[in-house]
Amino acid sequence: MSEAFDRVTSMMRQTVEVVDAVNPRFVNELSDGCAVAGAFLLRSKEMRAARNGDAYLVLTLADRTGSIPGVLFKPDPSAVAIPSGSVVQVVGRVTSFRGSRRISVDRLRPASSWDPDDLMASTTRSRAEVAAEFTAIVRSVSDPGLRATLRRIFGDAAFFERFSTCPGAQSHHHAYLGGLIEHTVGVAALCASLADRYEGVARDLLVTAALLHDVGKVEELRFDTGIGFTDRGRLIGHVVLGSEIVTRAARDAGLDSEVEARLQHALLSHHGELEWGAPRRPATLEALLLHHADNLDAKAAGMSDILAGATRAEEAWTDASNLFRRPLYAPRSAEDDRTRV
Incomplete structure (x- = not known):
């Protein structure tokens, strides 16, 4: 049984390494549908119950570029036990819920190593x-x-x-x-x-x-x-x-x-x-x-920080999950327009 567990863990680690190499690393780079595999600060965590009675965790995950909500359905005891303020390893995918981005988390564990400058x-x-x-x-x-x-x-x-x-x-x-x-x-x-x-x-x-x-x-x-x-x-x-x-x-x-x-x-x-x-x-x-x-x-x-994030992502509009609770317009500069000609 331990050998089987080691094989699964090894496969998960390899998957994380591959996904991390080809997908965005930071919160401000995340877009709908992209895979997530990396270290984040677990800023907050709250246990809730769905209508069918199943437990799920509502999370706030953050790094040096900002924060994003997360959700983990049917969390195992090890995930529930992680205290807020910890650095965690997250595997999941960015999804949209009620017009706002969030990470649908598949796996949540304490991070064994991370770069403090990333957080x-x-x-x-x-x-x-x-x-x-x-x-x-x-x-x-x-x-x-x-x-x-x-x-x-x-x-x-x-x-x-x-x-x-x-x-x-x-x-x-x-x-x-x-x-x-x-x-x-x-x-x-x-x-x-x-x-x-x-x-x-x-x-x-x-x-x-x-x-x-x-x-x-x-x-x-x-x-x-x-x-x-x-x-x-x-x-x-x-x-x-x-x-x-x-x-x-x-x-x-x-x-x-x-x-x-x-x-x-x-x-x-x-x-x-x-x-x-x-x-x-x-x-x-x-x-x-x-x-x-x-x-x-x-x-x-x-607002300047929010618009800078949209500009880096080459998006003209932000979503509504921000300080102002509404989409914000991030026009390209005249210099950017000239470089596209």
Whole structure:
């Protein structure tokens, strides 16, 4: 019996090797009907029951290019036992369900080996360049109390290293190593511009809030084999975790209590609405501008990534399984059109 099992395992391995050699390796390359055989991060897993009572697993599989749903019908105990956050070997095929792509999984096992660079995306920008841009914005803050508060937080070398490496989110936007500081620079640059555009804006307060608005993600996210949430991240969330970090720094820096209250309000309300995770809705001009700058940078970056994936696949339209829940148009550039002539 063991010999028969070894023969089946050997055949499966050979099949995986052949399929892997001729089929797409990454999520953003997958299209309907293509075979799948490779390592993915098992981002989430949920057991459900079909109408006939049969069990099946609903999966979220991810690599450095994005994530895709998966389904495994009649899973065996070894597949059920694999914890979320593991790296798994997947054999299956891409299918379409209700207009969205997913992997219909035939086999799911813990991966014995994988390349970490295949699973964790990283910023394409120079980290030194982004850090220099961030530092320049910090130095543009002239208010002594606000600048001292920023120094208390980002002057800690270990903290700044983690902040510079941390992803901006688990998914949707800046979901790669170095994404948090890149997103922060984008939001802070927008806020600096907005402060010059509208009368009555406390420029230093707004820019400081922009630099600090997502600082709690350093404690909310873990990013070893993949991007996930810490226990504190799940229980408290980055908005409140960030507020706690800023409270300690502001008190140590001797920040004026009224200025601290306005800063905290902007941080606590930057998600805009209660149903979007904001403990408060924006009630100051600085808080309102921060909310919209944050949303603009996140949504623009998210759409840019989605359209880039469609362009690489030479598709004019995406499907509806994205942040915006609708098909998006990815027109070819004029240069692309010229090369086709």
